[in-house]
Amino acid sequence: MAISELNLPQGVTALEFKSPVLLAQSLALSVAQQLRAAIEAKGAATLVVSGGRSPVAFFQHLAKEALDWSKVVVSLADERWVPVEHADSNAGLLKRYLLQGAAAKAQFLSLYSASANLEAAAEQADRRLAELPPIDVLILGMGDDGHTASLFPGSPNLAEALDQNGVRRCWPMLAPTVPHQRLTMSRALLASATHKVLSISGQSKLTTLNAAVAGDNVAEMPIRAFLQPTLEIYWCP
Structure with a gap:
């Protein structure tokens, strides 16, 4: 199966x-261009990214892009509730692979706080996110169960x-089969991003995406909430 065979919205x-x-490489070039355009237009730019192993190469390439990182705010679509x-x-992960060199000048807005419980940590993160400027670029991933950010089915x-x-x-949030409690940005906040990208790789993710496209129950596969006009999907085998 190729992504061109999917009946995308x-x-x-x-x-x-x-x-x-x-x-x-291509994603880093595109994101850097969008961040530069936002800085030129309004003097600042906001980037929200997803974690996990998949984005590491993207982070490393983006960190080398020439742009005024001091005018960029970076945050996470979701976070595991761990130090x-x-x-x-x-x-x-961000500190190791993206916020290095010139990119270390970016302002990082973290979701994590060492609160007594997850609910209190989420409330603190919610208050911090009130200070997040409008999101210019959002990079999402997707799990084989159709979750994105930490919006897990069930x-x-x-x-x-x-x-x-x-x-x-x-x-x-709780990941049903994966260790660690989670914090996640809401659908409403994520969907407010000007540029939205879903970055996935492998045939299993393409199979999952195909299943997501074929149905409309968002709670069953939360990625469906973002299969909307203007979404860009980056995929490789």
Whole structure:
């Protein structure tokens, strides 16, 4: 199966690359261009990214792009509720692979706080996100179950987090089969981004995307909430 064979919704575009390296390079070039345009237009830019292993090469290429990083705010679509020093921390991942060299001048807005419980941490993150400027570029990933950010099927709070008109920016989430409690930006906040990209690789993700396109139950596969006009999909085998 190729991504060109999918019956994507009108207005959703898909780009296919021969390798993860070519995808990462192209995505970094495009994102840097969009951030530069935002800085030129309004003096600042905001980038929201997803964690996990997949974006590492993209982060490394983006960190080398020439732009005024001091005018860029970076945040995470979701975070595991673990300290930054923990191997599974998305914030730690960013600090190791993106916020290096000139890119270290970017302002990082973290979702994690060492609160007594997950709900309190989510409330603190929600207050911090009130200070997040409008999102210029959002990079999403997707799991084989159709989750994106940490909007997991079957998780408590999912219905509220998927509310298109919700005012809360951050919700506590549980990954049904993956260790660690999570914090995630809400659908409403994520969907407010000017430029939205879904970056995936491998045939299993293409199969998942095909299933998502074929149905309309957002709670069953939360990625469906973002299969909307202007979404760009980057995929490689």
